[in-house]
Amino acid sequence: MAASLSFSEEDLSCPVCCEIFRDPVVLQCSHSFCKTCLQQYWTKKLSGRDCPLCRCESSTDDPVVSLTLKNLCDSYVKESCVRGAAEGEETGELCNLHGEKLKLFCLEDCQPICVVCHTSRKHKDHECCPIGEAVLDFKAKLKAALKPLKGKWEAFDKARQDYEKTAAHIKTQARQTEEQIKAEFEKLHHFLRVEEEVRVTALKEEEEAKSLMMKAKINAVERTMASLSDTIRALEEEIQVEDITLLHKCKATMKRAQPTIPELKLGSGVLINVASYLGSLTYKVWMKMLEIVRYTPVTLDPNTAAPWLILSEDLTTVADSEERQHLPDNPERFTLDTAVLGAAGFSSGSHSWDVEHVGVEESRTNKMAELLPSEVPLKKRKIEAQSPDQENSCRQVPVRLLSSTELLLQIPPNTNTSLPVWECVNATQAGVQWSETPYSITIQITPLTTQKARSNDQPVNQPQPPCQFKHVPLPVHLLPTLSGLDHNGDTDCPSVFFKLAAKTFYTKPSKYIHICDDFLTGCCPHKLSCERHHTPLPFHWQLRHWNTQQWVNISLSAQVKLEKLYCDPDQETIRLQDIFPIRTEAFTLHLETKKVTSAKYDKSRRLSSSYDPEMSPHFPTEWSIYWWNDGKWEKYEKEVSKELVGAIEAGETSRGFYIGKQLYEVDFSRMTQMNVTTKFERRIRWRPTFRSPFSIKSNLKTVSLGEPPRPFGQVLPSLSVDPLQEFSSWYPPVWNLSPNQGFSLVEVPPSAKAYQSIHCLFYSTMNETKTEIISIQQVQNIFHWDRYRRQKEHMQIHSTAHSWSLEQHLFHGTTEDCAKEICLNNFDPRVSGKNGVVYGRGSYFARDARYSLKYAAKSGGGNQHMFLAKVLVGNVTLGNATYSRPPRLNPLTPGYELYDTCVDKISDPSIFVVFDNCQCYPYYLIKYKAVSDLVNICE
Structure with missing residues (x-):
């Protein structure tokens, strides 16, 4: 295309505007002009239609646009643009009015213009700058405007992510809350099911016992009626006798005619005690339910907890976390202070509660939550910490007046009893002084001298002055310091001593009743009316007196020793010893049959808590079953042992199980295991797992570990x-x-x-x-x-x-x-x-x-x-x-x-x-x- 064009820019330029033709027209004189330029020239002249160059008159007032010349101009312009682009020049956009390149930018009109436009009336006095500078300035302004837009976009994107996390947290909250609600109601349902089962079981046992009693009475009546029928028939036969023979038997016959007949009268308590089961049933269940329902006066609001705090599931306790938790940054949440608010529940007044303050650093002890003015004034947590060495610290401790001469002070649980002053108190080397006013009593304990313990290279104990009290003498019970390894015979016994709590213990005659789990934890609501055994430990051994058939308890220490031996599968028999004032009797207890070879006792029994964790959640009995193999007892695998124990508790007489592909059958009446294929039998036995008092002392409230006097x-x-x-x-x-x-x-x-x-x-x-x-x-x-x-x-x-x-x-x-x-x-x-x-x-x-x-x-x-x-x-x-x-x-x-x-x-x-x-x-x-x-x- 460029090779075919032999015209120069001058050949294709208008003589009037000196620009490339726009809508060119050709006059009769062969001169060419832009149609717009020609019309403007004729308009200014007002007379004639002559050529601007040669002054020749034109025969027409509206010349026709020459399409050929127009096409040539367009081709030239296009070719010039292509040539400029190939040579690396900026093509730019042409001015619509003058066809020139837009090389300037009008700062007032904010539009690109050409050089001709800059000299025109419209832009003559306007401030302009080159297109390149304008582009750079405009880009700088766009960048300045783009930065806050990007910031806003990022802020909205972060908000979107936070909203998504909040939505996910809401779903998690809802799911966890739903699970906790279901769990709490399941506890209540379980409690009601257990209560129902206990009452129905007790009712069935009473029904069975009283039905057996009535059956015995019916059998006795039937036997009496049969005897009376025989007597009546014999007397009727005697009446038929006519001779003197009747008189020979008159005395015996009259005695037979007047037999001793038992009184036909029902005793009291024969019927089912319906009132004990239905009387205020819902109220009794509700009162018992109150013992498993815990009320906390303050509920912590998890939506306000700082990210460094962990709340318990019941929203009653709070603890510090080592790591910051990822929680929604909602307006209610504390972010600067380590604080949490109680749930809204107060509208006015002053409210307070006790907070157990454990393990908090001193620098974080005086932090308080700040409330917004528009919020309801909730209770603020205020904690005041005191270091252990702080003098004259005032603590609130329980005080109880035992008598007119005895006052009991309880040591706070967080007291540092390893300080020297406590050693002096323990060593009875302390003086107690106090002063009293009408409204206060001040007590001060000060050390007297340093008490020294006995050592192996020192003589016997020196006399020690007792504690000096100027007002009320307090009894002191302390343990001694032992020296050396030489002890008397008593110290060869185990050093664990037991202290019974002030509770009433009793057992029921039935051996099918378990020990009350609630009583062991100190919260049995039935007390003496409870249908279960109330014993000091989750296991209890008794001996039956052969004459009175009464069950006799053994000592608490003997209970633990006997249980320890019984839990050993190698033990077949145990030697028991009963000490009387003038003699000592030794006898044997056979663990498998529970029989006792004694002149005083004939049998023993072991009471225990239930093996079901639902019935006995704190002290379940764990049973293990052993089988005799090559001279020693070996324990079954856990799953097999659990299956067999369940079968025994269910009252089954036998149960089959597989070990690999081999089928075995256990006969619980004979306590044997038989290989079904080979018919080979082995002995089995089941024993409980020993639970040391140390392992259960955290929940056991009936017994505490103590020391000997x-x-x-x-x-x-x-x-x-x-x-x-x-x-x-x-x-x-x-x-x-x-x-x-x-x-x-x-x-x-x-x-x-x-x-x-x-x-x-x-x-x-x-x-x-x-x-x-x-x-x-x-x-x-x-x-x-x-x-x-x-x-x-x-x-x-x-x-x-x-x-x-x-x-x-x-x-x-x-x-x-x-x-x-x-x-x-x-x-x-x-x-x-x-x-x-x-x-x-x-x-x-x-x-x-x-x-x-x-x-x-x-x-x-x-x-x-x-x-x-x-x-x-x-x-x-x-x-x-x-x-x-x-x-x-x-x-x-x-x-x-x-x-x-x-x-x-x-x-x-x-x-x-x-x-x-x-x-x-x-x-x-x-x-x-x-x-x-x-x-x-x-x-």
Whole structure:
């Protein structure tokens, strides 16, 4: 196209406007003009229609547009644009009026113009700028306007996401709330079903008992009627006799005619006691339901809780969270303060409630919620914290006047009883002073002197002044400090003593009734009218007197011992002992038949709680079934055992089950298992799982663990601290030893937290039905403890081991003589080798008490000794019999750093060997023995 055009821009330009033709016309003189330019020229001239160039007259007033010339102009313009684009020039847009490129931009009219337009009247005085600058300026303005738009878009997008999260949270809230509503109503439904079942069962039992009674009466009446019929028939035959024979039998006949007939009268209480079942039934159920329904005066609003708070499902308790929760940022929620509001329920007045404030840092104790002015004034939470060492702190504690001369003050639960003043109180080395005014009583307790515990190298106890009270003498019951390992015969008995709560215990004659679970938790509403047994423990043993047929209870301590032996499947019989004033009787209890070979008792029975967790949620009896295999009892798999126990409880006489593809059948009447294919039979037996009083004490309200009576005025250190937990003080918080003493052994009472923690750790691998703890003693040796603590600080700084693996509590079994020496001189790696040196010539410790059992040789009385030691494990390596010290930590690099401990295996080690006695300390000494099969039913 460009090659075919031989015209220049001048050839295709209008002589008038000097621009490319627009709608070109050709006059008769062959000159060409823009039609618009020609008409404007003729209009200005007012006369004539001549050519602007040659002045020749035109024959027409309206010349026709030359399409040929117009096409040539259009082609030229298009070709010029293409050529400019190919050469990298900006083509731009042409001016509609002048056909020129739009190279300027009018700032006042805000439109692009050409050079000709800039000189025209319309834009002559307007401020203009080049198109390029205008484009850059406009882009800058667009960018400035675009940024807030993007910000708004992002804000709306975030709002959309928040709304979506809120919608999802609403669905989650609705689902969880629905589940909780259903769960709460299910509890009520379950409660009603249980109540219905209990009452219907009691009704059926009463119906059965009274039906049997009436059946017995009917049988007696029928027997009497049969006897009377025989008498009537005999008398009628006698009447038919006519001779003197009748008179010979007259005396016997008259006696027979006047038989003794029992009185035909129903006694009282024969009918069903309908009133006891239907009388105020709904009210009684409602009153009992009140005991399982808990009312809390304040309901926390989860929609206001700060993201760092976790609320309980019932919205009554709140706790701090380690991480911020992802919750909707609704207007009601606290975001700056760690706070939560109670649900709206107050419109006016002053309202308050008690808050249990546990584990909150001092910097966060005075935070309060700020309410908006438009909100209803809800109750604000206000917490005031006081540090333990704050003097003259005022605490509200319960006070009760026991009598005119006795006042009881209860120690608050959060009191730090490890402070020195409490040691003085326990040691009866404190003076009590008080002053009274008409409206207040001020009591002050101050230490008198420092009480020192007995040690092995000191003489007998010195006289100690009792507590001095200037107004009211208060009784004090304290435990003594025991010294050494030498005890009398009484201390070889288990040290657990039981205290019965002030409750009424009773049992029913029927053996098909379970022990009341509510009574054990201290909330049975029926009290003496309850249809179930009320016993101190979830199990209860009784002996039947052969003469009176009355069931006799045995002592509480004997209950636990007897239950422990019964839970051992290896036990066939138990020796019982009954102590009388002038003699002692020993007899045998056969556990399978429950028969007793005694001159006083003929049978025994065991009462227990239900095995159904719904019937007994706190103390369900767990049964296990064992089968005899190669001289020992083996337990069935859990599922099989559960199935068989359910069949026994349901009253079935037999039940079949599969082990793999083999079918077995159990006969519960004979307690045998038969292989259906081979007809081979084995014995089976079922026994409960032993539940230690320590394992159920949290829910058990009928019995508490106590200590035996102790002499007045002796020392009991504070043993409420868990010894297995880390502490910040140099000495353990429970110590009361002075620096000038050698060492002391302090017996730990069973009620102490230390005893319970060690008890649980010891029996985590030991069988409680085979062994029983006699005593647990704390070893207080300042010299060896100081060495141990300095070694611990050194290892904490230099050891590369993790903090969780630096110190561990491990067991060490030993003999009685060695135990005494260890208490004085610590463990000594130099005397290793007596029991082998498989992993090195050092002191051996075990993770499990079961492993240390075989190294704890029995003493003359059958007692065994085991230490619970603190051991600094640190960096461990695999042991070797040739090691007399640990190997180097890294043999390839220069240096003399050694491993700290040798172990039996790197992954999950169970045996630890240390070569320096600074790394170990005999923390507690456990004295125990095998469970005896002799039970004193009166102790």
